[in-house]
């Protein structure tokens with residue numbers, strides 16, 4: 001074989017620190033605004049963030065944090081968390097973001113599994129950390145992410161105050177260069193069944209993913225945007241917006257712990273937010289606040305909703321009543337997280353609005369860098385005709401190749417099995433039918449719970465809807481619809497049942513509707529079907 005002719009280009013490793021260096025130099029006066037847990041708004045710039053991250057990198061070095069060491073965070077979206085992202089990964093260690101909504105035993109398990117040696121936490125989580133500390137022997141240093149004035153009295157050994165720790169250091173620090181395939185960030189799946197599993201992102205995968213999400217057919221973010229990530233930095237790096245924003249030089253607004261409709265609306269308006277991202281329940285909360293108080297959104301133009309299926313009714317209301325374009329997206333922890341994003345193609349622009357909308361309700365198509373296929377039970381590829389549904393498999397440069405310290409290879413022939421079931425149409429748009437454990441198996445056929453939930457959400461008095469399979473002696477399972485009404489509004493069982501004929505196959509129509517005050521949620525803001533199934537285990541369907 002002849003020797004290949006090599007290109008003659010510079011080798012500049014794709015490192016997370018380069019994002020902050022870029023933002024500091026070329027967007028130095030662009031703001032980062034945070035609602036703090038201590039109260040009030042904190043405001044500074046990329047130049048300030050760069051300087052303080054270098055001080056923090058020196059502080060980490062002083063306590064002996066070395067290459068590859070895991071440094072954990074239990075924190076909301078805020079400027080100190082942002083500094084930790086860059087200082088930890090930038091100096092060659094690994095930022096391990098922990099979801100504080102998990103059960104304390106799960107958190108302790110995760111800290112021990114990751115062998116975190118330092119753990120930094122927001123004041124909110126001080127009581128949780130007091131309980132955790134005795135169970136986490138690997139952690140040698142605990143850091144309260146606050147200033148001296150707000151330092152609490154805690155029974156935790158080796159406790160330091162973030163601001164004191166940082167202020168003692170110089171801001172002279174050269175971000176080291178190393179292999180771009182080194183680990184940058186560790187994020188555990190929520191582990192609804194079995195123990196959580198660690199997805200260990202590299203610097204390279206993080207930068208490729210951040211590049212991809214900025215593309216015009218994806219989140220389309222730029223230096224003209226003001227981004228408010230509602231998605232938490234403790235779960236899949238806030239969909240990597242804290243990396244994408246410095247990449248393009250966008251202003252960032254961090255909402256802290258206040259994720260209710262009123263607090264979000266106030267920040268959207270006061271900071272001129274143009275783009276935001278979150279799970280459906282957050283937008284449902286915001287919508288209720290807007291409707292109850294007759295408010296408008298004057299600067300917000302685009303939002304991405306993902307993490308769970310976005311009800312089409314929610315998308316429609318935001319667009320028609322508030323002028324906000326909602327983009328549906330699908331992803332998962334193992335994909336950093338983005339797999340697909342919904343934007344139309346040139347040929348769709350000529351279609352009538354209702355046909356365009358039908359496409360837009362799907363989970364979207366993959367950007368360059370991600371490949372998808374659906375397969376049957378024997379692993380054979382199914383047609384991309386928008387009808388056949390099967391197990392969704394994925395490949396790409398920001399998809400995990402294994403779990404951190406995992407003993408089993410999760411891949412099948414080089415593809416990652418997502419555990420989701422869906423269809424792919426000839427244009428590449430993915431539609432998720434269900435999580436494979438959540439599909440309702442009625443008489444050997446499958447019923448999509450998401451399709452039924454979307455129909456129920458069309459009723460203006462419905463705040464949330466969930467469909468689960470309830471036991472049926474003849475059909476094994478039949479759909480049971482659980483509905484939460486909007487505050488101060490009413491709707492009857494019959495009115496809900498009348499929504500279905502003509503919209504779904506007759507045999508898909510739920511056998512029963514029950515009303516609930518609220519739905520159980522998972523640590524990642526999704527409706528917990530597992531807990532609903534337990535709750536309605538004994539439910540007797542009308543004709544069963």
Ligand code: AMP
Nearest residue numbers: 306307308309329330331332333432524
């Ligand atoms: P997580 O790893 O916790 O982010 O959860 C990933 C899972 O959330 C996926 O495997 C899907 O089951 C679900 N999911 C994410 N986005 C969507 C979406 N747009 N529609 C339906 N399910 C989704």
